[in-house]
Amino acid sequence: PSMQPTDILALAGRRAGVYGHYLNIRKTSEKVARREKPRSDEEIIYPMIFRSMLENYQFDQQTVTTLSEQELICEKKFLRPRKPMIEVFEHAKTSGKIVILVSDMYLSERFLREVLNDCGIMGFSKLYVSSEYNKTKSSGNLFLQVIEDHKKYGISANEIVHLGDNEKTDVAEAKNVGIDAIHIMRTEAAAHLDQTFRRLEMFSERQCDNTYLLGASINRIFENPFYSAPEKGFISELSPLTIGVIAPLSLSYIKWILCDCKDKEIHRLIFTNQDGLLLEQVARYLKFFIYPELTSERLAFPLEANVDYIDDQWHTGNFGVCDYCGS
Numbered sequence: 001p002s003m004q005p006t007d008i009l010a011l012a013g014r015r016a017g018v019y020g021h022y023l024n025i026r027k028t029s030e031k032v033a034r035r036e037k038p039r040s041d042e043e044i045i046y047p048m049i050f051r052s053m054l055e056n057y058q059f060d061q062q063t064v065t066t067l068s069e070q071e072l073i074c075e076k077k078f079l080r081p082r083k084p085m086i087e088v089f090e091h092a093k094t095s096g097k098i099v100i101l102v103s104d105m106y107l108s109e110r111f112l113r114e115v116l117n118d119c120g121i122m123g124f125s126k127l128y129v130s131s132e133y134n135k136t137k138s139s140g141n142l143f144l145q146v147i148e149d150h151k152k153y154g155i156s157a158n159e160i161v162h163l164g165d166n167e168k169t170d171v172a173e174a175k176n177v178g179i180d181a182i183h184i185m186r187t188e189a190a191a192h193l194d195q196t197f198r199r200l201e202m203f204s205e206r207q208c209d210n211t212y213l214l215g216a217s218i219n220r221i222f223e224n225p226f227y228s229a230p231e232k233g234f235i236s237e238l239s240p241l242t243i244g245v246i247a248p249l250s251l252s253y254i255k256w257i258l259c260d261c262k263d264k265e266i267h268r269l270i271f272t273n274q275d276g277l278l279l280e281q282v283a284r285y286l287k288f289f290i291y292p293e294l295t296s297e298r299l300a301f302p303l304e305a306n307v308d309y310i311d312d313q314w315h316t317g318n319f320g321v322c323d324y325c326g327s
Helices: 007-015 022-036 046-056 061-078 083-094 109-118 141-149 167-176 187-191 195-202 210-221 238-263 276-290 303-315
Strands: 100-103 126-129 161-164 180-183 268-272 295-299
Touching: 007 022, 007 061, 007 210, 022 046, 046 061, 061 109, 100 141, 109 126, 126 141, 161 167, 167 180, 187 210, 195 210, 195 238, 210 238, 238 276, 268 276, 276 295
Parallel strands: 100 126, 161 180, 268 295
Antiparallel strands: none
16 A cells, blocks of 8 residues: 555564664665675575665664564555456466466565465465575566476466566566566556646655555555546546545545644544534544544534534633634
């Protein structure tokens, strides 16, 4: 639920208590690990990234271990399958195809199997991971391994089709070794084809929760790689408008109110009229994470009754009034 896969690394840093420029540190550590690996190796393994971090930055062993563990926890917690691709996967199995999974990834096969199992992705015949074979799709060698392993089943390269979201690695390199390939567009790539979304993103600050609000939205709206957005943009339809604009706006607005209440030591929050129903429900959920001591309620009386009630409570000293809507 983020704009870019690497946003999850920053979240892992926050959960480990490391803020600031951690995302840049994490990215640099991976680059250094790749640069310093033996020339004969095509892939690194996960611990090498954090070994590089320990050697090049002023982190102690315990902090680096915590960062490593939190990253795996975040990966497992937030990775979700794309439902339309699960349908393709299940259709291939029920059609009698041999289904294999191939991944360029420094994480272990064991960990990826746990993630796949948690996502309900089971029943494939084999999982090829570059960190286990020390061969990658980007070099073409992992594809060659797949071809070699399936010769015993009488399957040649031109009888294999590979589906992936990277045009170079998943499509071009597969075709270079004789495998047919189909490009499956990433959700963020599909979103950036939509002019309305590009405008929305332009005014969104990346160094905040917006990356997750927008990411969760586009993963819903553009989940289907075969989806074609309307000419007027995704918000011309009611459901995408709700998912992509109204929900993130409501969430951000209530989070700001809760944080403001906490800073000002306001202990009671009242939403008035029917308009306050959605916002009060969001506040009731979010306050557990931000300000659990806050009590919130909603008054749905006629406007005059609300004013009289609040005025009475104010004069009796029960609470003060803060204006969050400018009216």
